[in-house]
Amino acid sequence: APDGIQFTAANVDSLSQHFPACMSHLHRSLRRDAHLKHYGRLQYTLFLKGLGLNLEECLVFWRSAFHKITDDTFNKEYRYNVRHAYGDVGGDTNRRGSGYSPFSCQKILTEHPPGPGEAHGCPYRHFDLENLTALVQAMGVTDRSVLQGVKEDKDHQKYHMACNRVFEHLHKAEIKKAKDEGVMTSNQLETLVHPNDYFKRSYILKNL
Ligand code: SF4
Numbered sequence: 001a002p003d004g005i006q007f008t009a010a011n012v013d014s015l016s017q018h019f020p021a022c023m024s025h026l027h028r029s030l031r032r033d034a035h036l037k038h039y040g041r042l043q044y045t046l047f048l049k050g051l052g053l054n055l056e057e058c059l060v061f062w063r064s065a066f067h068k069i070t071d072d073t074f075n076k077e078y079r080y081n082v083r084h085a086y087g088d089v090g091g092d093t094n095r096r097g098s099g100y101s102p103f104s105c106q107k108i109l110t111e112h113p114p115g116p117g118e119a120h121g122c123p124y125r126h127f128d129l130e131n132l133t134a135l136v137q138a139m140g141v142t143d144r145s146v147l148q149g150v151k152e153d154k155d156h157q158k159y160h161m162a163c164n165r166v167f168e169h170l171h172k173a174e175i176k177k178a179k180d181e182g183v184m185t186s187n188q189l190e191t192l193v194h195p196n197d198y199f200k201r202s203y204i205l206k207n208l
Contacts, residue, residue, distance in 0.1 A: 002207075018199045018202035021132075022043070025135055028138070044120075106193065132154065136150060164192055171205045
């Protein structure tokens with residue numbers, strides 16, 4: 001996580017302003033339904049873990065987010081999977097005790113496409129244009145040329161380009177400032193290919 005960031009269950013809502021579309025959609029779905037299906041929970045849990053949310057806070061986060069169910073149900077059906085993602089329980093890939101790595105865009109784009117009622121995946125790839133446009137608008141993009149660019153990127157199956165286009169638009173002033181002041185070099189501003197890097201860069205830019 002970026003230096004100085006205090007990542008707790010209580011500030012996930014405010015930090016979600018820095019999320020890429022995939023995680024923003026998971027977060028919105030979770031807040032709307034007080035539930036996410038298995039693969040969405042895994043994609044989101046590993047993202048949060050990669051940002052520095054510790055296991056204890058992550059359990060608090062999921063427990064309070066699933067507010068329609070009892071403690072008993074939560075403990076029986078959900079607690080284990082969160083602990084497993086952190087490498088707190090389970091064998092094989094978890095041997096070293098750190099659990100699974102946060103998913104890259106490549107993995108999210110190509111593995112486990114979401115089925116009905118599932119909120120994981122990459123919206124630039126897995127949403128239809130109408131739903132994608134609504135999500136991107138909810139993230140703060142109203143500029144018609146950006147929305148048109150997103151459509152064209154999607155049509156050409158350039159999902160990363162669409163995501164980076166939205167990032168650049170939402171951080172236009174900050175990117176200019178970072179370049180002008182030499183705080184970030186072009187290398188540090190190259191194409192984003194990981195949701196966790198999207199978050200970190202957004203957080204750093206918005207807190208310059
Ligand atoms: Fe998430 Fe990557 Fe898709 Fe952007 S391109 S929405 S970071 S999976």
